[in-house]
Amino acid sequence: MIRKIGIVGFGQMGSGIAQVSAAAGYPVLGMDMSDAVFKRGLGYITKSLDKAIEKGKADAALKEKVLGNIKQATALKEFADCDIVIEAVIENIDIKKQIFKELDTVCKPETILASNTSSLSIGDMASVTNRRDRFVGLHFFNPVPVMKLCEVVRTIDTSDAVFKAAFSFAESVGKSCITAKDSPGYVVNVLLVPYLLDAIRQFERGLATREDIDTGMMLGCGHPMGPLTLTDFIGLDTILYIADIMFEEFKDSHYSAPPLLRRMVNAGYLGKKAGRGFYEYDKK
Numbered sequence: 001m002i003r004k005i006g007i008v009g010f011g012q013m014g015s016g017i018a019q020v021s022a023a024a025g026y027p028v029l030g031m032d033m034s035d036a037v038f039k040r041g042l043g044y045i046t047k048s049l050d051k052a053i054e055k056g057k058a059d060a061a062l063k064e065k066v067l068g069n070i071k072q073a074t075a076l077k078e079f080a081d082c083d084i085v086i087e088a089v090i091e092n093i094d095i096k097k098q099i100f101k102e103l104d105t106v107c108k109p110e111t112i113l114a115s116n117t118s119s120l121s122i123g124d125m126a127s128v129t130n131r132r133d134r135f136v137g138l139h140f141f142n143p144v145p146v147m148k149l150c151e152v153v154r155t156i157d158t159s160d161a162v163f164k165a166a167f168s169f170a171e172s173v174g175k176s177c178i179t180a181k182d183s184p185g186y187v188v189n190v191l192l193v194p195y196l197l198d199a200i201r202q203f204e205r206g207l208a209t210r211e212d213i214d215t216g217m218m219l220g221c222g223h224p225m226g227p228l229t230l231t232d233f234i235g236l237d238t239i240l241y242i243a244d245i246m247f248e249e250f251k252d253s254h255y256s257a258p259p260l261l262r263r264m265v266n267a268g269y270l271g272k273k274a275g276r277g278f279y280e281y282d283k284k
Contacts, residue, residue, distance in 0.1 A: 002112070002169045005029070006073070006082035008099055013116055014088035015041035016144025019048060020173040022069035023062060023145075029082060031073040038072050045070070048145050077106045084169060086138055088116040091241060096120065097128045104129035112162055114138045118189055119242040122182045123155040132157040136166040139186060140175070142234075150175035155182045184249045185242065193242055194254040196234075197261070199227035203278070204260040210278050232277035236261060237270045 005021045007014045010032035018028045018041070032038045049066060052058035076099070079085050085103055087096055100113055107113070114136050115125055126135035137153025150170040154163045170177045180186035185193060199213055208216070214226020231239055240262060246255040264270075264277070271277035 002083040002165060003027075004082045006079040006085035007031070008076070008079070008085060008087045008103075009089035009116075010038045010041035011088070012041075012044055013140065013142060013144065014086075015044045016048075016142065017086055017088060017116065017140055017173075018070055019045045019066055019145050020175075022066040024173045025065075026069065026173075028070045029073045029079060030070060031076070031078070035072075042067070042070070048143070052145075076102050079103060079111075080106050080108060082107065082111055084112040084114060084166070086114045086116055091117060091120060091238075093120050093124065096125050100125050100135075101128045104131060110134075112136065112166060114166060116140055118186075118238075119184055119245045121184070122153050123157065126155055126157060133159040134162050136163060137180075137182065137186070138166060138170055139180075139188075140170075141188075148174070148176050149188070150177050151180045151186045151188060152177050153180045153182055153186055184246045189242055190246065193239060193246065196227050196231050196239055197243060197255070197258060200231065200258045200261050203228065204258055228278040232271035232279055232281075235271045235273055236277050237265050240265050 005026045005028045007018050007028060007030045010030045014030065018030050022028050030038065030041065032041065045066065049058055049063040053060065053063065073079060085107060087099055089095055089099065096115060103113060112134050113129065113131065115122060116138055118139055122135065122137040126132040129135065135155060136158055137151065139151040139153060141147035141149050152163065152167045152170060167177050178187055184190070202208065203210055203213055210228045214229050217223045217226050225233065240257050243255050243257045268274060269276050272281050275281050
Protein backbone atom coordinates (compact mmCIF):
# COMPACT_ATOMS: atom_id res chain seq x y z
CA MET A 1 0.00 0.00 0.00
CA ILE A 2 1.22 3.49 -0.85
CA ARG A 3 1.42 5.71 2.23
CA LYS A 4 4.50 7.94 1.86
CA ILE A 5 5.44 9.81 -1.32
CA GLY A 6 8.89 10.88 -2.48
CA ILE A 7 9.39 13.44 -5.25
CA VAL A 8 12.75 14.14 -6.89
CA GLY A 9 12.66 17.44 -8.76
CA PHE A 10 10.67 20.31 -7.25
CA GLY A 11 10.00 22.60 -10.19
CA GLN A 12 6.50 23.33 -11.46
CA MET A 13 5.70 19.67 -12.15
CA GLY A 14 7.29 18.19 -9.02
CA SER A 15 5.80 20.80 -6.71
CA GLY A 16 2.42 20.36 -8.39
CA ILE A 17 2.52 16.60 -7.77
CA ALA A 18 3.56 17.33 -4.18
CA GLN A 19 0.61 19.71 -3.76
CA VAL A 20 -2.09 17.28 -4.89
CA SER A 21 -0.49 14.43 -2.95
CA ALA A 22 -0.29 16.47 0.26
CA ALA A 23 -3.86 17.69 -0.23
CA ALA A 24 -4.96 14.04 -0.44
CA GLY A 25 -3.37 13.44 2.96
CA TYR A 26 -0.08 11.82 1.96
CA PRO A 27 3.15 12.80 3.73
CA VAL A 28 5.46 14.04 0.97
CA LEU A 29 9.25 14.19 0.91
CA GLY A 30 10.55 16.51 -1.81
CA MET A 31 14.02 17.28 -3.10
CA ASP A 32 15.75 19.41 -5.69
CA MET A 33 19.32 20.31 -6.55
CA SER A 34 19.41 23.30 -4.19
CA ASP A 35 17.57 24.79 -1.25
CA ALA A 36 16.65 27.82 -3.37
CA VAL A 37 14.95 25.68 -6.03
CA PHE A 38 13.01 23.75 -3.38
CA LYS A 39 11.83 26.99 -1.76
CA ARG A 40 10.76 28.30 -5.16
CA GLY A 41 8.69 25.13 -5.55
CA LEU A 42 7.04 25.79 -2.20
CA GLY A 43 6.33 29.28 -3.51
CA TYR A 44 4.49 27.78 -6.51
CA ILE A 45 2.38 25.72 -4.10
CA THR A 46 1.61 28.69 -1.84
CA LYS A 47 0.64 30.85 -4.81
CA SER A 48 -1.60 28.09 -6.20
CA LEU A 49 -3.35 27.62 -2.86
CA ASP A 50 -3.78 31.36 -2.32
CA LYS A 51 -5.37 31.64 -5.76
CA ALA A 52 -7.72 28.75 -4.94
CA ILE A 53 -8.68 30.43 -1.65
CA GLU A 54 -9.44 33.68 -3.49
CA LYS A 55 -11.77 31.78 -5.81
CA GLY A 56 -13.48 30.00 -2.93
CA LYS A 57 -12.17 26.59 -4.02
CA ALA A 58 -9.99 26.10 -0.93
CA ASP A 59 -9.64 27.43 2.59
CA ALA A 60 -6.87 28.26 5.05
CA ALA A 61 -7.18 24.83 6.67
CA LEU A 62 -6.35 23.09 3.39
CA LYS A 63 -3.36 25.38 2.85
CA GLU A 64 -2.07 24.54 6.33
CA LYS A 65 -2.63 20.81 5.70
CA VAL A 66 -0.80 20.82 2.36
CA LEU A 67 2.22 22.79 3.54
CA GLY A 68 2.34 20.74 6.75
CA ASN A 69 2.48 17.46 4.83
CA ILE A 70 5.52 18.48 2.75
CA LYS A 71 9.07 18.03 4.05
CA GLN A 72 12.41 18.64 2.37
CA ALA A 73 15.07 16.02 1.68
CA THR A 74 18.67 16.94 0.97
CA ALA A 75 19.92 13.54 -0.24
CA LEU A 76 18.41 10.59 -2.13
CA LYS A 77 19.13 8.23 0.76
CA GLU A 78 16.36 9.98 2.70
CA PHE A 79 13.81 8.38 0.34
CA ALA A 80 14.63 4.92 1.74
CA ASP A 81 11.25 4.37 3.42
CA CYS A 82 9.02 5.95 0.75
CA ASP A 83 6.42 3.68 -0.83
CA ILE A 84 6.69 5.41 -4.20
CA VAL A 85 9.29 7.86 -5.51
CA ILE A 86 8.32 10.01 -8.49
CA GLU A 87 11.05 11.63 -10.57
CA ALA A 88 10.19 15.01 -12.11
CA VAL A 89 13.53 16.46 -13.19
CA ILE A 90 14.67 17.86 -16.54
CA GLU A 91 14.00 15.74 -19.65
CA ASN A 92 17.49 14.30 -19.84
CA ILE A 93 17.69 10.51 -19.95
CA ASP A 94 21.21 10.34 -18.50
CA ILE A 95 20.30 12.46 -15.48
CA LYS A 96 17.14 10.43 -14.90
CA LYS A 97 19.03 7.13 -15.15
CA GLN A 98 21.61 8.28 -12.63
CA ILE A 99 18.86 9.26 -10.18
CA PHE A 100 17.05 5.93 -10.55
CA LYS A 101 20.27 3.95 -10.29
CA GLU A 102 20.93 5.53 -6.91
CA LEU A 103 17.31 5.30 -5.74
CA ASP A 104 17.35 1.59 -6.55
CA THR A 105 20.19 1.08 -4.08
CA VAL A 106 18.78 3.19 -1.22
CA CYS A 107 15.03 2.50 -1.36
CA LYS A 108 13.42 -0.47 0.36
CA PRO A 109 12.67 -3.41 -1.99
CA GLU A 110 8.93 -2.66 -1.97
CA THR A 111 9.33 0.93 -3.20
CA ILE A 112 7.77 1.71 -6.58
CA LEU A 113 9.84 3.96 -8.84
CA ALA A 114 8.03 6.25 -11.29
CA SER A 115 8.91 8.92 -13.82
CA ASN A 116 6.82 11.92 -14.81
CA THR A 117 8.53 12.12 -18.22
CA SER A 118 6.32 13.20 -21.10
CA SER A 119 8.32 11.50 -23.85
CA LEU A 120 11.25 9.33 -22.75
CA SER A 121 11.18 5.54 -22.49
CA ILE A 122 10.13 4.24 -19.09
CA GLY A 123 11.70 0.86 -19.86
CA ASP A 124 15.00 2.51 -20.69
CA MET A 125 15.07 4.18 -17.28
CA ALA A 126 13.98 0.99 -15.53
CA SER A 127 16.85 -0.93 -17.18
CA VAL A 128 19.43 0.62 -14.83
CA THR A 129 17.60 -0.77 -11.77
CA ASN A 130 17.07 -4.21 -10.30
CA ARG A 131 13.33 -3.58 -9.94
CA ARG A 132 12.07 -3.31 -13.49
CA ASP A 133 8.82 -4.96 -12.39
CA ARG A 134 8.31 -2.12 -9.89
CA PHE A 135 8.77 0.72 -12.38
CA VAL A 136 6.00 2.80 -14.04
CA GLY A 137 5.37 6.09 -15.75
CA LEU A 138 3.07 8.61 -14.08
CA HIS A 139 2.66 11.45 -16.57
CA PHE A 140 0.84 14.32 -14.88
CA PHE A 141 -0.07 17.45 -16.83
CA ASN A 142 0.80 21.08 -16.14
CA PRO A 143 -0.52 22.75 -14.02
CA VAL A 144 -0.94 19.60 -11.94
CA PRO A 145 -3.47 21.01 -9.42
CA VAL A 146 -5.77 22.01 -12.31
CA MET A 147 -5.33 19.37 -15.01
CA LYS A 148 -7.38 16.25 -14.32
CA LEU A 149 -5.50 13.69 -16.41
CA CYS A 150 -2.70 11.31 -15.54
CA GLU A 151 -1.28 8.83 -18.05
CA VAL A 152 -0.18 5.66 -16.26
CA VAL A 153 2.48 3.99 -18.38
CA ARG A 154 3.44 0.34 -18.03
CA THR A 155 6.45 -1.34 -19.55
CA ILE A 156 6.70 -4.95 -20.67
CA ASP A 157 8.17 -5.69 -17.21
CA THR A 158 5.76 -3.76 -14.95
CA SER A 159 3.87 -6.16 -12.71
CA ASP A 160 0.07 -6.08 -12.55
CA ALA A 161 0.14 -5.33 -8.82
CA VAL A 162 2.50 -2.37 -9.24
CA PHE A 163 0.53 -0.98 -12.16
CA LYS A 164 -2.72 -1.20 -10.18
CA ALA A 165 -1.09 0.42 -7.13
CA ALA A 166 0.26 3.33 -9.22
CA PHE A 167 -3.08 3.73 -11.00
CA SER A 168 -4.95 3.79 -7.67
CA PHE A 169 -2.48 6.30 -6.23
CA ALA A 170 -3.02 8.71 -9.13
CA GLU A 171 -6.78 8.37 -8.72
CA SER A 172 -6.46 9.01 -4.98
CA VAL A 173 -4.90 12.45 -5.63
CA GLY A 174 -7.89 13.42 -7.76
CA LYS A 175 -6.81 12.39 -11.24
CA SER A 176 -8.71 10.59 -13.96
CA CYS A 177 -6.31 8.01 -15.36
CA ILE A 178 -5.76 6.38 -18.71
CA THR A 179 -3.44 3.49 -19.52
CA ALA A 180 -0.65 3.88 -22.07
CA LYS A 181 2.03 1.52 -23.28
CA ASP A 182 5.66 2.56 -23.16
CA SER A 183 5.85 4.31 -26.54
CA PRO A 184 7.12 7.86 -27.24
CA GLY A 185 4.44 10.48 -26.59
CA TYR A 186 2.11 7.94 -24.94
CA VAL A 187 -1.52 8.83 -25.79
CA VAL A 188 -1.81 12.60 -25.49
CA ASN A 189 1.45 13.84 -27.01
CA VAL A 190 1.46 11.34 -29.86
CA LEU A 191 -1.83 12.96 -30.96
CA LEU A 192 -1.24 16.53 -29.79
CA VAL A 193 2.28 17.20 -31.09
CA PRO A 194 1.52 16.53 -34.81
CA TYR A 195 -1.45 18.91 -34.50
CA LEU A 196 0.78 21.65 -33.07
CA LEU A 197 3.48 21.02 -35.68
CA ASP A 198 0.91 21.23 -38.49
CA ALA A 199 -0.34 24.58 -37.14
CA ILE A 200 3.24 25.89 -37.20
CA ARG A 201 3.73 24.59 -40.77
CA GLN A 202 0.60 26.36 -41.99
CA PHE A 203 1.65 29.60 -40.28
CA GLU A 204 5.10 29.24 -41.85
CA ARG A 205 3.50 28.73 -45.28
CA GLY A 206 1.37 31.85 -44.88
CA LEU A 207 -2.02 30.12 -44.77
CA ALA A 208 -3.29 32.59 -42.18
CA THR A 209 -2.12 34.90 -39.40
CA ARG A 210 -1.26 33.46 -36.01
CA GLU A 211 -4.40 35.05 -34.59
CA ASP A 212 -6.64 33.58 -37.28
CA ILE A 213 -5.15 30.10 -36.90
CA ASP A 214 -5.77 30.22 -33.16
CA THR A 215 -9.23 31.75 -33.46
CA GLY A 216 -10.20 29.25 -36.14
CA MET A 217 -9.40 26.27 -33.93
CA MET A 218 -10.97 27.83 -30.84
CA LEU A 219 -14.26 28.85 -32.44
CA GLY A 220 -14.40 26.22 -35.16
CA CYS A 221 -13.44 23.21 -33.03
CA GLY A 222 -14.31 24.40 -29.54
CA HIS A 223 -10.73 24.27 -28.29
CA PRO A 224 -10.08 26.43 -25.19
CA MET A 225 -6.75 27.60 -26.61
CA GLY A 226 -5.40 27.90 -30.15
CA PRO A 227 -2.44 25.71 -31.22
CA LEU A 228 0.13 28.52 -31.43
CA THR A 229 -0.88 29.91 -28.05
CA LEU A 230 -0.75 26.39 -26.62
CA THR A 231 2.73 25.88 -28.07
CA ASP A 232 3.84 29.10 -26.36
CA PHE A 233 2.32 27.89 -23.09
CA ILE A 234 3.99 24.46 -23.23
CA GLY A 235 7.31 25.86 -24.48
CA LEU A 236 8.65 25.72 -28.03
CA ASP A 237 11.78 23.94 -26.83
CA THR A 238 9.66 21.28 -25.13
CA ILE A 239 7.58 20.69 -28.27
CA LEU A 240 10.75 20.49 -30.40
CA TYR A 241 12.34 18.05 -27.97
CA ILE A 242 9.31 15.74 -27.95
CA ALA A 243 8.93 15.97 -31.73
CA ASP A 244 12.55 14.97 -32.28
CA ILE A 245 12.20 11.97 -29.97
CA MET A 246 9.04 10.77 -31.72
CA PHE A 247 10.48 11.33 -35.20
CA GLU A 248 13.56 9.33 -34.23
CA GLU A 249 11.30 6.50 -33.05
CA PHE A 250 8.69 6.43 -35.81
CA LYS A 251 10.50 8.03 -38.80
CA ASP A 252 7.12 9.56 -39.71
CA SER A 253 6.95 13.05 -41.27
CA HIS A 254 4.02 13.92 -39.01
CA TYR A 255 6.54 14.22 -36.18
CA SER A 256 9.15 16.15 -38.16
CA ALA A 257 9.72 19.61 -36.68
CA PRO A 258 9.07 22.54 -39.07
CA PRO A 259 12.17 24.66 -39.80
CA LEU A 260 10.46 27.70 -38.24
CA LEU A 261 10.12 25.93 -34.90
CA ARG A 262 13.80 25.01 -34.82
CA ARG A 263 14.86 28.54 -35.83
CA MET A 264 12.71 30.09 -33.10
CA VAL A 265 14.12 27.78 -30.43
CA ASN A 266 17.67 28.51 -31.56
CA ALA A 267 16.89 32.24 -31.30
CA GLY A 268 15.61 31.85 -27.75
CA TYR A 269 11.93 32.37 -28.58
CA LEU A 270 10.75 29.63 -26.23
CA GLY A 271 7.24 30.88 -25.54
CA LYS A 272 5.58 32.41 -22.51
CA LYS A 273 8.37 31.46 -20.09
CA ALA A 274 10.87 33.43 -22.19
CA GLY A 275 8.58 36.40 -22.82
CA ARG A 276 8.36 35.67 -26.53
CA GLY A 277 7.26 32.84 -28.78
CA PHE A 278 4.61 33.15 -31.45
CA TYR A 279 3.30 35.99 -29.26
CA GLU A 280 4.99 38.43 -26.89
CA TYR A 281 4.39 38.33 -23.13
CA ASP A 282 5.04 40.57 -20.17
CA LYS A 283 7.86 38.80 -18.34
CA LYS A 284 6.45 40.00 -15.02
